[in-house]
Amino acid sequence: MKYLYSFLVVFFIQISFAQDITFRIAFEPNSKVRHQVDDLLTNYNAQTTYSFAFTEERLQEMEKQAIKISGNAESIHNIRNTFDIQIHNLTYEEEIELLRQLQNFPSVRYCEKVNQKIIPPPYDIAPETPDYTDSQIYIYENPGVNMEYAWNLGYTGQNIKVKNVELGFNSSHEEFNDSPHIRFAEDYTPVSYEDYWEHGTGTFGVIAGHNGEYGVTGLAHDIEEAVLFSEYTYEYGYNRVQAISLAIQNSAPGEIIIYELQTGGAGWTEDDPKYVTAEYEYSVWDLTKAATDTGIVIVAAAGNGNQNLDAPQYDNYMQRGHSGAIIVGAGSPDLQHSRAYFSTYGSRVDLQGWGWNVLSTGYGDFAKIGNDMNQAYTMFSGTSSATPIVASCAAVLQSYYYDHTGEYLTGMQIADILKDSGIPQSPGDDGNIGPLPNMEAAMAIALSNENTPIQKRFRIYPNPFENQIYIETVSSSKPAEMRLFDISGKLIDQRHFTEKTELNTAHLSAGIYFMEIISQNKTETFKLVKSN
Incomplete structure (x- = not known):
C-alpha cells in the first residue's frame, strides 16, 4: 500500500x-x-x-x-x-x-x-436627475484643471475622436443613450461583465457626459466620437492586445486612445499584484510605440500598485525607451496635488489627475435615481479617474490646436505643453506623478513659437534615407530655401521650393548629412542619415 x-x-x-x-x-x-x-x-x-x-x-x-x-x-x-x-x-x-x-x-x-485571467481595471430617464455639474469641482480652477476656461472660449472637444480600451460600459445610461457617437466598436460583441462595465461608464462620464440640465457634464462633451474597444468579446475571448490593436487599426493621426488598464508589476503575485501601467507588458509597449509613431495619441493609467518605476526591478522596462504614451498618475483633489498612496509613480509618469472625489456616471454609490442603474452616479477614483481627466485635457487642447493650425499635435507634444503649463505636484512629495493640467495656461502657450514643433513647419522623410528624400511644408505655403551639406560642411544641393520638393540621393555615400531650411528669416537644421 x-x-x-x-x-x-x-x-x-x-x-x-x-x-x-x-x-x-x-x-x-x-x-x-x-x-x-x-x-x-x-x-x-x-x-x-x-x-x-x-x-x-x-x-x-x-x-x-x-x-x-x-x-x-x-x-x-x-x-x-x-x-x-x-x-x-x-x-x-x-x-x-x-x-x-x-x-x-x-x-x-x-x-x-499571455495572461489568461481578467485583470481588474485601475479603480480603488424619469424620475428627474438633479444637475450635478457644480459638484464636479475638477472642471473649475485650481484645484481643478480649469476646463471651464476652454468651454468659455467655445472649445469642448470638437473634431476629436476618442477610443477607450477596457472591458465595457453601460451604453443605456441616461448620459449616453441619446448619443449614438458614444458606443461600442462595431462588429464585436462584448461579454457582459457588470461590475467592470460600471468602470467604463465612469470613464465615459468624465469625458463625454451629456451637457444638459441633469447629471454630469463631460470635460470634452462635444468630441466627435467615444468608442469602447472591449478586452473581452465573444469573438476573441479575453484578449487585451486584440482590443488595443483593433483600436489602433481604427484610429488616425491626432485621435486619442485611452488605456483604462493596468497589469501586474515586477514580482507580482495574485495576493500582491503590484499594479503598473499596461505597457509594462512588452507587447502592449510595442503596440503603443507603433501607434504614437504614426501620430495617434495614447493616454494610459499608471496603475494602482504603488510601484516605483525607477526602481531596479523595472530597469528592463525603462531601458526600452519612451513609448510616446502619456502616463497618468493619481493625485489628491486639493491644492497640494500630492501623490495618492496607491498610485504607481516615477520619472516615466507624465501628469496627474484627481485620484478620488471625481463625480461621474455609474456604480450608484453617490446617487441612484429611482433605484435605476441607468441613472446611477459615483465618486470615481484611482488612476482610473485620473486618466480620463488628463485624456479630456488632451482632447480639448488638440481641438484648440487643430482649429488654429489645421494640424494635430503628437502625444509627446501634448504632454510637454501640459507639463510645462501645469500646476506642480506638492514640493517634496514622495514619488513623481507630474503636474495637474491647467487648461488656461496650456492654451496660452500651445501656439507660441517655442511650442510650435519644427515638424509642424516641415516634414522631411524618410530618415534614415536611401535613394530619395521628400520635403513638405506643413503649416504654411511660404517660399523656402533648402541646403544640404555633408559632414565636412561641403554644400551638396541647394534649391528653392514653396510647398514640397524631393531630392534624388542615390549618388550619395552612406553617412551623416545636415539640411538647412530657411523660411521667413528663420533657419531650421536637420540631421539626416543615409543608410546605404
Missing part, C-alpha cells in the same frame, strides 16, 4: 499542473534564423497565429505614416513580427524551461506568457 499511495500522489500532482499555455513571441525584423524556433516548437505541436488585429493594408498605411511623422517605420516592423504560440498540456516545469529557451534565441526580441 505504501508504494501504491506514493504512485497515486505523484500522478495527481502531474495532472494538476498540466495546462494549456499561450506565449507571445516577437522576432527581430528580417531575422534569418527563425527556423531554430520553428524546429523547437515542432516538438510541442504548437499552433502559431499573428498576435494582433491589423490588416496588411493598415500596416502598410501605418508604415508610411510612421516614416512621415517619426522618420522611420521600425515600430511597425516590430508589430508585424509578433505571434501567439498555443501549446497544450504543459507542466509548470516544462513551461518555464520552454520560455527560457525561446527567450535565448538571438532571433527573438522578447517572449512572454
Whole structure:
C-alpha cells in the first residue's frame, strides 16, 4: 500500500499542473534564423497565429505614416513580427524551461506568457436627475484643471475622436443613450461583465457626459466620437492586445486612445499584484510605440500598485525607451496635488489627475435615481479617474490646436505643453506623478513659437534615407530655401521650393548629412542619415 499511495500522489500532482499555455513571441525584423524556433516548437505541436488585429493594408498605411511623422517605420516592423504560440498540456516545469529557451534565441526580441485571467481595471430617464455639474469641482480652477476656461472660449472637444480600451460600459445610461457617437466598436460583441462595465461608464462620464440640465457634464462633451474597444468579446475571448490593436487599426493621426488598464508589476503575485501601467507588458509597449509613431495619441493609467518605476526591478522596462504614451498618475483633489498612496509613480509618469472625489456616471454609490442603474452616479477614483481627466485635457487642447493650425499635435507634444503649463505636484512629495493640467495656461502657450514643433513647419522623410528624400511644408505655403551639406560642411544641393520638393540621393555615400531650411528669416537644421 505504501508504494501504491506514493504512485497515486505523484500522478495527481502531474495532472494538476498540466495546462494549456499561450506565449507571445516577437522576432527581430528580417531575422534569418527563425527556423531554430520553428524546429523547437515542432516538438510541442504548437499552433502559431499573428498576435494582433491589423490588416496588411493598415500596416502598410501605418508604415508610411510612421516614416512621415517619426522618420522611420521600425515600430511597425516590430508589430508585424509578433505571434501567439498555443501549446497544450504543459507542466509548470516544462513551461518555464520552454520560455527560457525561446527567450535565448538571438532571433527573438522578447517572449512572454499571455495572461489568461481578467485583470481588474485601475479603480480603488424619469424620475428627474438633479444637475450635478457644480459638484464636479475638477472642471473649475485650481484645484481643478480649469476646463471651464476652454468651454468659455467655445472649445469642448470638437473634431476629436476618442477610443477607450477596457472591458465595457453601460451604453443605456441616461448620459449616453441619446448619443449614438458614444458606443461600442462595431462588429464585436462584448461579454457582459457588470461590475467592470460600471468602470467604463465612469470613464465615459468624465469625458463625454451629456451637457444638459441633469447629471454630469463631460470635460470634452462635444468630441466627435467615444468608442469602447472591449478586452473581452465573444469573438476573441479575453484578449487585451486584440482590443488595443483593433483600436489602433481604427484610429488616425491626432485621435486619442485611452488605456483604462493596468497589469501586474515586477514580482507580482495574485495576493500582491503590484499594479503598473499596461505597457509594462512588452507587447502592449510595442503596440503603443507603433501607434504614437504614426501620430495617434495614447493616454494610459499608471496603475494602482504603488510601484516605483525607477526602481531596479523595472530597469528592463525603462531601458526600452519612451513609448510616446502619456502616463497618468493619481493625485489628491486639493491644492497640494500630492501623490495618492496607491498610485504607481516615477520619472516615466507624465501628469496627474484627481485620484478620488471625481463625480461621474455609474456604480450608484453617490446617487441612484429611482433605484435605476441607468441613472446611477459615483465618486470615481484611482488612476482610473485620473486618466480620463488628463485624456479630456488632451482632447480639448488638440481641438484648440487643430482649429488654429489645421494640424494635430503628437502625444509627446501634448504632454510637454501640459507639463510645462501645469500646476506642480506638492514640493517634496514622495514619488513623481507630474503636474495637474491647467487648461488656461496650456492654451496660452500651445501656439507660441517655442511650442510650435519644427515638424509642424516641415516634414522631411524618410530618415534614415536611401535613394530619395521628400520635403513638405506643413503649416504654411511660404517660399523656402533648402541646403544640404555633408559632414565636412561641403554644400551638396541647394534649391528653392514653396510647398514640397524631393531630392534624388542615390549618388550619395552612406553617412551623416545636415539640411538647412530657411523660411521667413528663420533657419531650421536637420540631421539626416543615409543608410546605404
